Amino acid sequence: SSELTQDPAVSVALGQTVRITCQGDSLRSYYASWYQQKPGQAPVLVIYGKNNRPSGIPDRFSGSSSGNTASLTITGAQAEDEADYYCNSRDSSGNHLGVFGGGTKLTVL
């Protein structure tokens, strides 16, 4: 197995830019994917691969990676972006997507 580490909470002023990070050794070999989860709802994929957005995800969401750190950036955060964000990647064996970060609670002020 392996671990992914996220800051528990981050805040951003409305309209400003925020970066949410995810650290782990597996990220040196594999991309992270990012999920947004609002209270009482299922997670939603927002970023995967090098920097890919599923259909319907606003282009203010972007992803990047360097070394053992993956980042999710929201450029011009909106009130509706307030949510929990989770990163995910393969485990150390590379066999499955078995590792989630602990999640980051994003507050939009």
Place this chain on the structure above:
Amino acid sequence: EVQLVESGGGLVKPGGSLRLSCAASGFTFSSYSMNWVRQAPGKGLEWVSSISSSSSYIYYADSVKGRFTISRDNAKNSLYLQMNSLRAEDTAVYYCARDLGGDRDAFDIWGQGTMVTVSS
């Protein structure tokens, strides 16, 4: 519409068993690996198990290995999770999720989840 719908959750006593189902529609189910992911109340996401498109490759989290069994029926477009020897710490919302596949490394479709409560 691409959709996953879980069912089978409920209240079960410690040591009991439960079988979850996930019905897929709107896509070629037999072409995708599938997963179960759970979330304990107030906690983060935890991957539970995955199964490849033809059931050739199956993996489990250490926390459920030997107690849970994942399976699928491609003819019925359905995914299952047989949960035995349930513990209080298995209490969670259980989601089924589709693996986007092709080295794209992501869960692109999620069900709405089904709640499992293990309590005496």
